[in-house]
Each structure stands twice: as C-alpha cells, then as structure tokens.
Amino acid sequence: MSFNIGLSGIRAAASDLNITGNNIANAGTVGFKSSRAEFADVYAASVLGSGSYATGSGVALANAAQLFNQGNISFTENSLDLAINGNGFFVTSNNGALSYTRAGYFGTDANGFIVNNNGENLQGFGVNAVTGQINQGVQTNLRVDTRSADPNETSAVVTTLNLNSTQTRPEVYVQQYDAAYAASIATAADPANPTPAEIATAEAAALDAARSTFDPTNSATYNSSTSVNIYDSLGNSHVMTKYFVKNDANSWDMYVLIDGRDIQSGVEASDPAFDPLATTRFDVDFNSVGELTTNQPYTIAGWVPLDSEGQPTGATSPVDDLTVNLTGSTQYASSFAVTAVSQDGFTTGELAGLEIDDTGLLVARYTNGQTRVQGQVVLATFANQQGLTPLGSTAWAQSFSSGDPVVGAPTTGTLGSIQSGALEDSNVDISEQLINLIVAQRNYQANAKTIQTEDAVTQTIINLR
Incomplete structure (x- = not known):
C-alpha cells in the first residue's frame, strides 16, 4: 500500500512541477493565464463505505485550474495591438470555428481583414452601409476599408x-454717388425743387453708380x-x-x-x-x-x-x-x-491611420481631416471561465462547463474596456512560481523517501528466516 501511496505522491509532485514549469515557460507570453495544481486526497471505499478508521490511499490531481486575473498592460507602437482592461475575451474565427483569447496581437491580411498572428479573423459588429451606424448584435469579420473617403460638396x-x-464709405464710392446724384437732379423739371419721385430716382441712380465702383482687385x-x-x-x-x-x-x-x-x-x-x-x-x-x-x-x-x-x-x-x-x-x-x-464640405481623402477607442469602435482617419467608423470590436464572457477548454496559442474554446458566451460591446455589462496600442502581459508571478518549484521538489523527494522506507521494511520481512 505504501508503495502506491508514495507513487501517487510522486505523480502529484511531478504534475505540480509540470504546471509550474509551464507557467514559467510562458511568463513572456502575451495574454497567457497561469495555472495551479489542485490536489485531493484518495480513500479506498467499499460499497458500504470506507469505515470510521479508513486510511488514505494517496493523492490525486483534482484539477489544473487556470487563473484569469488581470495581467499588466504594456504599451506598443501598433494601433492594432489590443489589450483588455477588465473582463472578457476577444472573439476570433477560423473559417467559422470560434475561439476566445486575451492575446491582442492583431494586424491586417492581404484583403484588409483584421487577423491575429495565427491568421484568425477578429470578430466585431459591422457598419450599415446606408446609415453608417453600427449593426449591433450582428457579428462579422472586421475589415479595414482602405478606399479613399468620398468628397462632400459644400452646402x-x-x-x-x-x-x-x-x-466710412470708400472715397471713390462717395465721389461717384455724389456725382451721379447731382447729374440726375440736374435733369429734374425744377432742379432747385425736385419732387419726391425725382429725388428717389436720383438716389437710385446714384446708388447704382456708386456700386459700379466696386472692384475686387482694388482694395x-x-x-x-x-x-x-x-x-x-x-x-x-x-x-x-x-x-x-x-x-x-x-x-x-x-x-x-x-x-x-x-x-x-x-x-x-x-x-x-x-x-x-x-x-x-x-x-x-x-x-x-x-x-x-x-x-x-x-x-x-x-x-x-x-x-x-x-x-x-x-x-x-x-x-x-x-x-x-x-x-x-x-x-x-x-x-x-x-x-x-x-x-460643411471636404475634398477626397486617403486613409491616414486607424484608431480603436475604449468601447472598441474602429475609427479610420483620413488626410482630409474626416473620420469614419468602420466597425466595433466585440468581447465575450462566460458564466464559468474555468470551464473553457484550452486550445493552445493562448486561446480557449467554449465547452459545456463554461456555458454559452455572452457577446457585447466593450464597457457594456460586465465587459471590460479596450486599450489600443497595448498588449496584456502574462499574469505569471515569477517569484511565486520559483517558490512553487522548491515546494514541488521537496514533495517529490519526500514521497520518494516513502517508497524507499517501504522498500527497506519489505526487505526486512523477506530476510526473515
């Protein structure tokens, strides 16, 4: 019995070493979430129970639980590098197969689609081509439209x-006005006593004459x-x-x-x-x-x-x-x-840059000073994150245990915000992991000692004559 108990302890310590080693190996992996070994004691039980004085049968690895606490955010020079500050996962699609990740390495492919470093398409809400508004609730592959922005005529x-x-009125204006007025009054029946109608006619003629002096080339x-x-x-x-x-x-x-x-x-x-x-x-x-x-x-x-x-x-x-x-x-x-x-007008414009705000809006900036929303990044969360199935490449898949994803725009509900031009570091604490290595090593040695002791006892019995 002690052989099996010691062997289970060695296996448990080896699993602990493997998990800790994997954490250390991924200390520099963007979006990586560390794991911890969770052990449970083992008791042999019959159909009627294990009894009041049952002795343990060793240890078993109950779970390798991933810890989804927030990692540090490091800033980069790439506007399509994205980090999540808070709860949620990016949603990516590989020909329709969805996966979920915290690693925000994104760029564009040859067709302008936003993809991660595995070539998977980043998911988001598209834009209505007629209204220019976000199509809330309709997921699609996000794409950067590199076409020129249409001009808009001034209205x-x-x-x-x-x-x-x-x-005061310009001098040439006054001179022409006075001259024209005098000339018109001179044609009145009685220039010394012009009638109101003759005065009105003279004023109109004088005003036209004065206005005729306007010359845009002469200040x-x-x-x-x-x-x-x-x-x-x-x-x-x-x-x-x-x-x-x-x-x-x-x-x-x-x-x-x-x-x-x-x-x-x-x-x-x-x-x-x-x-x-x-x-x-x-x-x-x-x-x-x-x-x-x-x-x-x-x-x-x-x-x-x-x-x-x-x-x-x-x-x-x-x-x-x-x-x-x-x-x-x-x-x-x-x-x-x-x-x-x-x-309200503007000329045509070429794409000058992209910006993604904390709500996930993908905004294109053009050389004519205009901006245009081209989509919105979505995030997903789960009732039980521990139930997600690891896929590798810092991605997870939905499982029965995790429940269905709740997908929405960043900063809505329990979803976190997005930081553009940044990446979320691994949440591995190297100091803690090094201490775990020492503890796992001691456990391994101690369980090996159990087997060694059992072997010595057994050898003593065999040597009896």
Whole structure:
C-alpha cells in the first residue's frame, strides 16, 4: 500500500512541477493565464463505505485550474495591438470555428481583414452601409476599408464677424454717388425743387453708380473682405470671398465671388466685362446696438464650378442650396475681425491611420481631416471561465462547463474596456512560481523517501528466516 501511496505522491509532485514549469515557460507570453495544481486526497471505499478508521490511499490531481486575473498592460507602437482592461475575451474565427483569447496581437491580411498572428479573423459588429451606424448584435469579420473617403460638396458656409461701425464709405464710392446724384437732379423739371419721385430716382441712380465702383482687385473700393475654402461635388477646392462695402450708417453691401469670378457669369474680376452691378450681392443691416437684423441665411443659386482656366470641372452644376450665414455677426466700434468660420464640405481623402477607442469602435482617419467608423470590436464572457477548454496559442474554446458566451460591446455589462496600442502581459508571478518549484521538489523527494522506507521494511520481512 505504501508503495502506491508514495507513487501517487510522486505523480502529484511531478504534475505540480509540470504546471509550474509551464507557467514559467510562458511568463513572456502575451495574454497567457497561469495555472495551479489542485490536489485531493484518495480513500479506498467499499460499497458500504470506507469505515470510521479508513486510511488514505494517496493523492490525486483534482484539477489544473487556470487563473484569469488581470495581467499588466504594456504599451506598443501598433494601433492594432489590443489589450483588455477588465473582463472578457476577444472573439476570433477560423473559417467559422470560434475561439476566445486575451492575446491582442492583431494586424491586417492581404484583403484588409483584421487577423491575429495565427491568421484568425477578429470578430466585431459591422457598419450599415446606408446609415453608417453600427449593426449591433450582428457579428462579422472586421475589415479595414482602405478606399479613399468620398468628397462632400459644400452646402453651407457659416461666418461670424464684426464690421467696424466707425468706418466710412470708400472715397471713390462717395465721389461717384455724389456725382451721379447731382447729374440726375440736374435733369429734374425744377432742379432747385425736385419732387419726391425725382429725388428717389436720383438716389437710385446714384446708388447704382456708386456700386459700379466696386472692384475686387482694388482694395480702395471696399472696406473689408474675408475668404474660405469650399468644395464642389468632385472634391475640387474653390475660394469663396466676401467683400463688405459700407453704404449707410447701419447698412453694408456684401459681394460674394468664388475663385475671383462672378458666380452667375463666371467672368473674372480682372476682366473688363466684369459687371459689379450684376454680381452676387446681399444687404447686411444692423440695428442701433450693433445686432444683425437681416434674415439669415443668404442663398446662392446657379453656381457652376469652374477650374483655373474657367472651364467646368464636371462637378454638380449648379450646386444646389449653397448658403452663406452671418448669424451672430455684429457692428461694433472695433476693428473688422472674423471670430468663427466653418463650412460643411471636404475634398477626397486617403486613409491616414486607424484608431480603436475604449468601447472598441474602429475609427479610420483620413488626410482630409474626416473620420469614419468602420466597425466595433466585440468581447465575450462566460458564466464559468474555468470551464473553457484550452486550445493552445493562448486561446480557449467554449465547452459545456463554461456555458454559452455572452457577446457585447466593450464597457457594456460586465465587459471590460479596450486599450489600443497595448498588449496584456502574462499574469505569471515569477517569484511565486520559483517558490512553487522548491515546494514541488521537496514533495517529490519526500514521497520518494516513502517508497524507499517501504522498500527497506519489505526487505526486512523477506530476510526473515
């Protein structure tokens, strides 16, 4: 009996050594979870029980339990290296066969799919091609779309600015206005006493004459200007410039040109055929406390995008619903200043980088400054993690004991968060494992001594005469 007891002890100590050695061997394995040997004593029992004074029959390895406590997180330079901070496993697929891992070595294959270092596809939620929203609950192989980002034509330009209330009308404007007014009044039936209608006619003629002096190439014909880049439907960049000319105490003319051309005719401002009276102009009025009173926004219709040679770019022509909004602009006694400007268009963009946030959203960043969500990494958890079946390569498979996986987005429920550009280290404590080696060695030696002692006793009996 003692031989068997000692032998069981040696086997148990050897198993302990194997488990401890495996832990030490994988101390540098990303996502590895250490194991521990769990032993149970053995008693021989008959059908009616083992009795009150049963002696033990040795020891058996009851379980090699894996410890799923958190490992340290080390940061890397690869945005597709992922670490889980908290509960959960990455889900990977090998042609439909699912496995679960904490090792976050990920990259892309030749087709753009995100795979681990074993070539298995990382699972996640895809994106609805129409709405651009995450398809919650529908797992798929995550893929990085490397195509260029589509351009978006500008439909709205929003500018907030201050027009200097102390500025006066341009000198050439005043001169032309006065001359035209005097000339018109001179044609009245009684120039010394013109009728209200004749005065109104003279003022209209004078205003047209004054406005005809506007010349975008001559800064003496306007008070202030500001520009912003806008985009057509093909992503071509154009420059929209707004010119402001004061025509009364609280009233301004705003002229709008695109690429230095009249919006309707496409004539360049430097061309003799350029007609200031026919170009796009809007009234900008303020009240006595400097607040904008003109209804917003202004609408520009009929713009035909042209290239630098004045030829159509092939973009949408005309671009509909192009608006200019000055809401929030003021007229105070301070220098002209643009405090905010924005527009909703952008050119085409190439993929510049990938980012994965703590909720698992895969965000593509493009050279045009835009971002686009391309999917969401999912995590899985189990009611009994100890019941998972080890597959090797730091992966586990679902088993009957583990229960079904609960799959969801990171940070939801009991699932942890994801750290991009990082990996989870092995949770092996080398100091603890070295001590375990010493203990297992002592156990092995002690059980061998049991066998040696039993052998000596047996030999004594054999030697009896």
